[in-house]
Amino acid sequence: MARTTGSDGEKTEAAVREAAVGLIARLGYEAMSMRQLAAEVGVQAAALYRYFPTKEELLFTLMREHMEGLLESWGTARPITPDPVARLAAYVENHIAFHIERRHATHVSNMELRSLSHERLTQILKLRTAYEKELRAILRDGAEAGAFEIDDVGLTAMALIQMMTGVIVWFRPxxxxxxxxxxxxxxxxxxxxxxxxxxxxxxxxxRMR
Amino acid sequence: MARTTGSDGEKTEAAVREAAVGLIARLGYEAMSMRQLAAEVGVQAAALYRYFPTKEELLFTLMREHMEGLLESWGTARPITPDPVARLAAYVENHIAFHIERRHATHVSNMELRSLSHERLTQILKLRTAYEKELRAILRDGAEAGAFEIDDVGLTAMALIQMMTGVIVWFRPxxxxxxxxxxxxxxxxxxxxxxxxxxxxxxxxxRMR
Known part of the structure; x- marks a missing residue:
C-alpha cells in the first residue's frame, strides 16, 4: 500500500510541477497563488504543501531541476574529442534541442530569478555558471589552438547563449x-x-568519427 | 491655471509610467495592482485612471511608446549610405545603446506581451515587424551585393536581435x-x-565619410 501511495504521490508531484510551469509562464510567479495551482491540478491546497512547503520552494525546485537537467543533458551529449569545433557544434545542438523542448520552463527560469531569495539565487547562478563555463572552455581552447577568432571569451559565450535560447521566442514546431x-x-x-x-x-x- | 494643471498632469503621467515600468519589471504585470502603483507615485488610485482608464491601457501605452521610441531612434541613427556594412554597424550601435538605457522597459516589452488583448498585441507586433524589417532589408541587400554570407535572412535577423538585446541581462554600467x-x-x-x-x-x- 505504501508503494502505491508513493507512486500516486510522485504522479501528483509531477502534475504540480507541470501545472506550475504553465501557470508561472502565463501569469508570472508573483501573480500565481498556491490555491490557483491546487485547483489546476485538482487537489486540495493542503496537498501541495506536502510537496512544496512554500511557493518559493516550488519555484526554486523548478529552476534547480531545469538547470540540473541542462547540465545532465550536456554531460551526455559532450563529445570525447578535444576538437573545439566538434565540441562547440555539440554544445549548440544540445542547447537548442533542450530548450525547444522546455519552452515554458526556460521562460520561467529566465524571468523569475528576481523572485528567489538571495541564498537560492546564488545556488541557481552557480549552476548557470557551471554550464556557461563549459562553453567558455570550448571557446578558449578553440582560440588558443588557433581554430577560433575571439575578442572576448565571456561576451562571446553570453552572446551565443542568448542567441540560441532566443529560438524559443519565435520557434513553433x-x-x-x-x-x-x-x-x-x-x-x-x-x-x-x-x-x-x-x-x-x-x-x-x-564528431561522427 | 489650465496650463499649470496640464504641466503638473504631464509630470504625474511621466511619474506613473516610470513607476509602472519599475513595478512590472519587478513583480510582473499580473501581480501589480493599480492601487500599489498609485501608492508608489504618491497619488490617489482615482488619479491614475484619469491617465490610464485600465491597467491594460497602461501596459499597452508603455509597450507602444517603447517600440515607437526604438523606431524613432533608428530613424535618426540610420545612415544615408547604401553600404550594407555601414548600415548594419549603425543598426547594432543604435540597438545596443537604446536598450541599455531602457533595461526595465525592455524587460517589460519582452515579457508581458502575454497580457495584451489580441487587438493590442497585433498593434505591438506590427511595430516590432517594422523594426525587424529594417534589419532584414540590410541583411538582404548585403547578401545580394555579395558583402554578406547569409543562409536565412529571417533567422539571422532574429539571432542578431536576441543576441544584442541579451546585453541588458548581464551588462551593468x-x-x-x-x-x-x-x-x-x-x-x-x-x-x-x-x-x-x-x-x-x-x-x-x-560611415564617417
Missing part, C-alpha cells in the same frame, strides 16, 4: 522550419561568429 | 566593460556572423 533546419542555420551562424576556420559540415563529420 | 567596449565586441561578432567581407574598423570609417 510545424511552421516554416524543422528543428533540424533551425539547428543547422544556428550552427553555421555560430561557427562564423567565432571565426571558425572549418565549415560546419566538416565539424559534423569530425 | 561601471563594471568590467564600458558600453563602447561592449558595442565594439558585438560589432565584430555581428560582422563575423553575417560573413562580412570587410572588417568593422573599415565599416566605421565608411
Amino acid at each position: 510545424g511552421e516554416r522550419l524543422s528543428i533540424a533546419e533551425v539547428t543547422t542555420t544556428y550552427l553555421s551562424m555560430t561557427m562564423r561568429l567565432v571565426g571558425a576556420k572549418i565549415a560546419y559540415s566538416d565539424a559534423r563529420q569530425l | 561601471g563594471e568590467r566593460l564600458s558600453i563602447a567596449e561592449v558595442t565594439t565586441t558585438y560589432l565584430s561578432m555581428t560582422m563575423r556572423l553575417v560573413g562580412a567581407k570587410i572588417a568593422y574598423s573599415d565599416a566605421r570609417q565608411l
Whole structure:
C-alpha cells in the first residue's frame, strides 16, 4: 500500500510541477497563488504543501531541476574529442534541442530569478555558471589552438547563449522550419561568429568519427 | 491655471509610467495592482485612471511608446549610405545603446506581451515587424551585393536581435566593460556572423565619410 501511495504521490508531484510551469509562464510567479495551482491540478491546497512547503520552494525546485537537467543533458551529449569545433557544434545542438523542448520552463527560469531569495539565487547562478563555463572552455581552447577568432571569451559565450535560447521566442514546431533546419542555420551562424576556420559540415563529420 | 494643471498632469503621467515600468519589471504585470502603483507615485488610485482608464491601457501605452521610441531612434541613427556594412554597424550601435538605457522597459516589452488583448498585441507586433524589417532589408541587400554570407535572412535577423538585446541581462554600467567596449565586441561578432567581407574598423570609417 505504501508503494502505491508513493507512486500516486510522485504522479501528483509531477502534475504540480507541470501545472506550475504553465501557470508561472502565463501569469508570472508573483501573480500565481498556491490555491490557483491546487485547483489546476485538482487537489486540495493542503496537498501541495506536502510537496512544496512554500511557493518559493516550488519555484526554486523548478529552476534547480531545469538547470540540473541542462547540465545532465550536456554531460551526455559532450563529445570525447578535444576538437573545439566538434565540441562547440555539440554544445549548440544540445542547447537548442533542450530548450525547444522546455519552452515554458526556460521562460520561467529566465524571468523569475528576481523572485528567489538571495541564498537560492546564488545556488541557481552557480549552476548557470557551471554550464556557461563549459562553453567558455570550448571557446578558449578553440582560440588558443588557433581554430577560433575571439575578442572576448565571456561576451562571446553570453552572446551565443542568448542567441540560441532566443529560438524559443519565435520557434513553433510545424511552421516554416524543422528543428533540424533551425539547428543547422544556428550552427553555421555560430561557427562564423567565432571565426571558425572549418565549415560546419566538416565539424559534423569530425564528431561522427 | 489650465496650463499649470496640464504641466503638473504631464509630470504625474511621466511619474506613473516610470513607476509602472519599475513595478512590472519587478513583480510582473499580473501581480501589480493599480492601487500599489498609485501608492508608489504618491497619488490617489482615482488619479491614475484619469491617465490610464485600465491597467491594460497602461501596459499597452508603455509597450507602444517603447517600440515607437526604438523606431524613432533608428530613424535618426540610420545612415544615408547604401553600404550594407555601414548600415548594419549603425543598426547594432543604435540597438545596443537604446536598450541599455531602457533595461526595465525592455524587460517589460519582452515579457508581458502575454497580457495584451489580441487587438493590442497585433498593434505591438506590427511595430516590432517594422523594426525587424529594417534589419532584414540590410541583411538582404548585403547578401545580394555579395558583402554578406547569409543562409536565412529571417533567422539571422532574429539571432542578431536576441543576441544584442541579451546585453541588458548581464551588462551593468561601471563594471568590467564600458558600453563602447561592449558595442565594439558585438560589432565584430555581428560582422563575423553575417560573413562580412570587410572588417568593422573599415565599416566605421565608411560611415564617417
